[in-house]
Amino acid sequence: xxxxxxxxxxxxxxLPDLVFxxxxxxxxxxxxLFFAWSSPAFLVPSNLESVLVNNFTLLAIxxxxxxxxxxxxxxxxxxxxxxxxASLLFVSLIAxxxxxxxxxxxxxxxxxxxxxxxxxxxxxxxxxxxxxxLGTLFIGRSVQQLxxxxxxxxxxxxxxxxxxxxxxxxxxxxGIATPLWVVAxxxxxxxxxxxxxxxxxxxxxxxxxxxxxxxxGLPVRRDLVLVYLLSALVAAVAGLMLSATVNAYVPSSGNxxxxxxxxxxxxxxxxxxxxxxxxxxxxxxxxxxxxVANGLLLIGWNFYWQQVGTGVLIFLVLVASFASRRxxxxx
Amino acid sequence: MSTVIEQAGGERADLRRLGALALRAGxxxxxxxxxxxxxxxxxxxxxxxNFTNVIAQSAILAILAFGMTxxxxxxxxxxxxxxxxxxxxxxxxxxAAVYAALIQAGQGDATAILTTMATxxxxxxxxAFAVVAVxxxxxxxxxxxMNVAAGLELVLTxxxxxxxxTPFLMAINNVGPFGVPNLAxxxxxxxxxxxxxxQFTPVGLRLQAVGEHREAARAAGLPVARYVAATYLVSGxxxxxxxxxxxxxxxxxxxxxxxxxxxxxxxALLGVVFSRRLVPTxxxxxxxxxxxxxxxxxxxxxxxxxxxxxxxxxxxxxxxxxATSVLRRKES
Numbered sequence: 220x221x222x223x224x225x226x227x228x229x230x231x232x233x234l235p236d237l238v239f240x241x242x243x244x245x246x247x248x249x250x251x252l253f254f255a256w257s258s259p260a261f262l263v264p265s266n267l268e269s270v271l272v273n274n275f276t277l278l279a280i281x282x283x284x285x286x287x288x289x290x291x292x293x294x295x296x297x298x299x300x301x302x303x304x305a306s307l308l309f310v311s312l313i314a315x316x317x318x319x320x321x322x323x324x325x326x327x328x329x330x331x332x333x334x335x336x337x338x339x340x341x342x343x344x345x346x347x348x349x350x351x352x353l354g355t356l357f358i359g360r361s362v363q364q365l366x367x368x369x370x371x372x373x374x375x376x377x378x379x380x381x382x383x384x385x386x387x388x389x390x391x392x393x394g395i396a397t398p399l400w401v402v403a404x405x406x407x408x409x410x411x412x413x414x415x416x417x418x419x420x421x422x423x424x425x426x427x428x429x430x431x432x433x434x435x436g437l438p439v440r441r442d443l444v445l446v447y448l449l450s451a452l453v454a455a456v457a458g459l460m461l462s463a464t465v466n467a468y469v470p471s472s473g474n475x476x477x478x479x480x481x482x483x484x485x486x487x488x489x490x491x492x493x494x495x496x497x498x499x500x501x502x503x504x505x506x507x508x509x510x511v512a513n514g515l516l517l518i519g520w521n522f523y524w525q526q527v528g529t530g531v532l533i534f535l536v537l538v539a540s541f542a543s544r545r546x547x548x549x550x
Numbered sequence: 551m552s553t554v555i556e557q558a559g560g561e562r563a564d565l566r567r568l569g570a571l572a573l574r575a576g577x578x579x580x581x582x583x584x585x586x587x588x589x590x591x592x593x594x595x596x597x598x599x600n601f602t603n604v605i606a607q608s609a610i611l612a613i614l615a616f617g618m619t620x621x622x623x624x625x626x627x628x629x630x631x632x633x634x635x636x637x638x639x640x641x642x643x644x645x646a647a648v649y650a651a652l653i654q655a656g657q658g659d660a661t662a663i664l665t666t667m668a669t670x671x672x673x674x675x676x677x678a679f680a681v682v683a684v685x686x687x688x689x690x691x692x693x694x695x696m697n698v699a700a701g702l703e704l705v706l707t708x709x710x711x712x713x714x715x716t717p718f719l720m721a722i723n724n725v726g727p728f729g730v731p732n733l734a735x736x737x738x739x740x741x742x743x744x745x746x747x748x749q750f751t752p753v754g755l756r757l758q759a760v761g762e763h764r765e766a767a768r769a770a771g772l773p774v775a776r777y778v779a780a781t782y783l784v785s786g787x788x789x790x791x792x793x794x795x796x797x798x799x800x801x802x803x804x805x806x807x808x809x810x811x812x813x814x815x816x817x818a819l820l821g822v823v824f825s826r827r828l829v830p831t832x833x834x835x836x837x838x839x840x841x842x843x844x845x846x847x848x849x850x851x852x853x854x855x856x857x858x859x860x861x862x863x864x865x866x867x868x869x870x871x872x873a874t875s876v877l878r879r880k881e882s
Binding site for chain 2: 351360481522537538
């Protein structure tokens with residue numbers, strides 16, 4: 220009987236499925252068309268590059284980190300902390316006259332420290348990821364205040380900025396800005412990692428059915444440790460990019476990305492047929508946010524109305540996607 | 551998280567009760583120890599003036615955390631899929647801006663109060679719609695609403711402080727009966743009313759049932775959706791109340807209210823350890839808010855750098871949560 224009813228059920232499911240999955244790309248397309256129609260300055264190569272470099276890159280990197288944690292069934296509220304730690308170590312070492320390579324490595328390790336702490340809390344102590352990473356966020360804020368005399372930024376003078384850092388932030392390879400190469404490699408790397416490697420499939424299994432994954436003998440604990448280390452490491456890359464761009468470390472600047480990264484990750488889940496977190500979906504989500512922020516500016520909305528506009532748009536995308544999810548279930 | 555506890559059998563329940571008692575006694579002891587330590591080292595700490603002032607200063611955080619607690623009670627304790635309202639702090643910012651803007655526009659307190667309450671309720675209604683009618687994860691729905699509310703606040707204030715001062719606001723900020731600040735009285739009265747409402751009335755008990763045993767509540771014929779929706783409205787209303795207190799306390803709107811959010815989350819979650827069954831309760835949240843208030847105040851009096859405060863808060867939640875999760879693992 221189940222077999223007999225299956226085809227019709229699938230048939231009926233097709234339309235809601237399509238609406239659900241196409242919602243995000245469609246929203247992005249509509250937004251792009253709208254801005255192209257309403258502002259002549261929008262669909263211009265220089266503006267599009269500016270959207271990608273200024274609005275997209277950092278949030279996309281942080282959101283990839285978030286997607287990893289969410290895919291494993293958790294969340295990482297301390298992505299901003301890892302970003303800040305990386306930035307703090309990188310900039311302080313450069314300011315102290317250390318070579319670029321050492322500073323880069325130290326920055327990545329600084330970010331990893333936050334991830335290691337998360338992994339310890341989540342895997343060894345069994346604290347839920349939300350609370351564990353929230354604790355890390357709070358402790359990280361104190362660490363930054365204590366090491367910077369209450370949150371005084373560290374600025375690098377022009378003379379101290381290594382050429383490699385300038386290249387990382389403002390250079391280009393084959394005419395394409397370096398940050399775009401970095402973000403593109405991360406997108407490809409983590410799309411493949413999550414989708415096409417045993418590790419990625421295990422992470423998805425842990426995220427969907429933690430108990431089943433456990434009883435099936437998957438190395439759940441080891442994989443979760445890796446997830447939070449990787450998440451912190453990716454966030455640390457964003458921290459290095461940010462410091463190289465502004466030639467400074469500004470305490471607790473990473474938290475600004477947190478909520479948008481969560482938003483982009485969950486908006487991105489609509490791209491997957493089963494509603495699971497996935498890197499391409501997250502990237503489209505970030506792109507949507509970036510385009511809207513840029514476009515609203517171009518059509519003359521001030522910063523304040525931009526916030527409202529972006530917020531309402533995210534809200535509507537979420538409503539549409541969850542409503543179609545319900546519709547799909549009902550069908 | 552709580553299902554593990556409920557599945558535990560009779561003797562295990564005894565064991566659990568013992569463990570919970572130890573934890574609760576432990577956290578109360580920690581609270582008392584902190585108070586004793588500060589009173590021993592900072593003589594001014596235990597003075598009536600300081601004590602009542604700390605309670606008054608905790609009022610705004612506590613009232614926001616009450617709203618959050620009601621949402622968590624009705625939505626269940628799982629922070630990602632259960633109930634949570636990330637929009638409370640932004641809602642407070644928006645409501646405070648509305649209040650201050652109306653006063654600046656020459657409106658009276660009555661109009662300002664009503665409009666502020668309506669604003670808070672509207673934000674709550676948006677959450678309720680998104681969570682209950684559409685079925686968006688509360689974490690996500692309230693995050694989106696938070697962004698909209700924060701944006702509207704910016705539009706209204708253009709990121710400046712709107713000052714507001716009326717006799718009514720000054721009265722809120724004054725010292726009341728028995729030399730206790732009115733803010734402290736308001737906090738205590740709100741807490742008592744809410745404790746009675748949530749712990750001792752049929753409505754409150756049903757709300758707890760909806761949060762802890764959703765399916766059972768549904769099977770028993772409770773209008774689950776209506777209860778959950780109501781929690782977001784309550785939370786919105788409390789944000790508005792907190793906003794009025796905040797406008798009184800700061801003599802105007804403030805630009806940094808969004809930063810209250812994490813403190814509110816921590817307070818509501820920390821409150822769990824002050825309850826017998828390790829569940830969110832209004833009384834527990836009140837104690838947690840006061841604990842955090844006294845901790846900050848003691849640090850200040852001892853001249854310990856305020857830079858430590860957020861780290862200690864973070865360590866505190868981790869300690870508490872680690873203790874509860876170890877306890878829970880032992881039972882299962």
